[in-house]
Amino acid sequence: MIDLEGLASLRTSLEADGYEIDVEEGERVAVVISATPAACAECLVPASLMVPMLEHALKVPGDRIDLTYPADHEQ
Amino acid sequence: MGSSIMDPTGQTTRAEGALQPAIRPESLKGMTVGLLDNGKQNAGRFVEELGKVLVERYGVGRVVLRKKPVATVDAPAQLLDDLHHAAELVVIGVGDCGSCSAAAIADGIALERLGTPTAVVCTESFTATADAMAVIRGAAGYRHATVAHPMAGLPFEKVRARAEGVADEVASLLTGATVRRGAA
Numbered sequence: 287m288i289d290l291e292g293l294a295s296l297r298t299s300l301e302a303d304g305y306e307i308d309v310e311e312g313e314r315v316a317v318v319i320s321a322t323p324a325a326c327a328e329c330l331v332p333a334s335l336m337v338p339m340l341e342h343a344l345k346v347p348g349d350r351i352d353l354t355y356p357a358d359h360e361q
Numbered sequence: 362m363g364s365s366i367m368d369p370t371g372q373t374t375r376a377e378g379a380l381q382p383a384i385r386p387e388s389l390k391g392m393t394v395g396l397l398d399n400g401k402q403n404a405g406r407f408v409e410e411l412g413k414v415l416v417e418r419y420g421v422g423r424v425v426l427r428k429k430p431v432a433t434v435d436a437p438a439q440l441l442d443d444l445h446h447a448a449e450l451v452v453i454g455v456g457d458c459g460s461c462s463a464a465a466i467a468d469g470i471a472l473e474r475l476g477t478p479t480a481v482v483c484t485e486s487f488t489a490t491a492d493a494m495a496v497i498r499g500a501a502g503y504r505h506a507t508v509a510h511p512m513a514g515l516p517f518e519k520v521r522a523r524a525e526g527v528a529d530e531v532a533s534l535l536t537g538a539t540v541r542r543g544a545a
């Protein structure tokens with residue numbers, strides 16, 4: 287089970303930069319980060335760095351996380 | 362036993378115990394403090410005012426100012442090496458976005474590895490980002506100082522107030538016997 291307190295802390299950080307985070311947990315953990323109109327493009331860490339951050343915050347092994355980033359939405 | 366985490370530079374670091382913090386002085390009196398402006402809006406003004414407070418309140422001998430070329434990525438090794446040689450202690454500010462907070466923590470840890478006690482200041486919104494970056498860089502529990510969010514857009518008086526408000530915490534980080542959170 288994901289760490290909800292860690293998720294809340296990470297959500298606070300992302301929202302300060304204009305991003306939203308949605309998490310769905312099943313056999314795997316699906317994380318979708320999306321940009322609001324106020325998003326600061328250069329403020330979001332690269333996806334390669336976000337995965338270990340999610341691993342730390344959610345207390346979930348990185349190989350269970352499926353991350354969708356704003357750039358992925360636009361494709 | 363700590364878990365291993367792959368960081369984006371390709372290094373695998375242990376999540377616990379990898380960082381040996383730099384040895385702290387007992388006081389700041391007469392010390393040379395490096396101020397690293399990370400280039401974010403108001404960061405230069407903030408670290409300069411913080412430097413003045415450290416001189417006034419703690420007897421810091423002098424300050425030297427440097428500026429990062431890009432806030433959102435790690436500082437160039439040459440810049441950190443320059444700070445390591447120019448100053449006995451370093452203050453880095455201000456992490457007030459996700460990527461710049463992560464980079465500021467990375468810079469602080471890199472300076473600690475060089476042997477320079479370093480205090481990083483981030484706004485409170487980015488505590489989760491900063492703490493996660495510390496784990497990724499093998500420095501779980503690496504403490505940083507926090508100020509209210511945001512820093513950008515503030516008038517000078519409020520920037521000065523932020524500096525005055527966080528100075529004691531910064532001084533504690535620079536002089537503490539350890540930088541490990543929750544250490545016994």
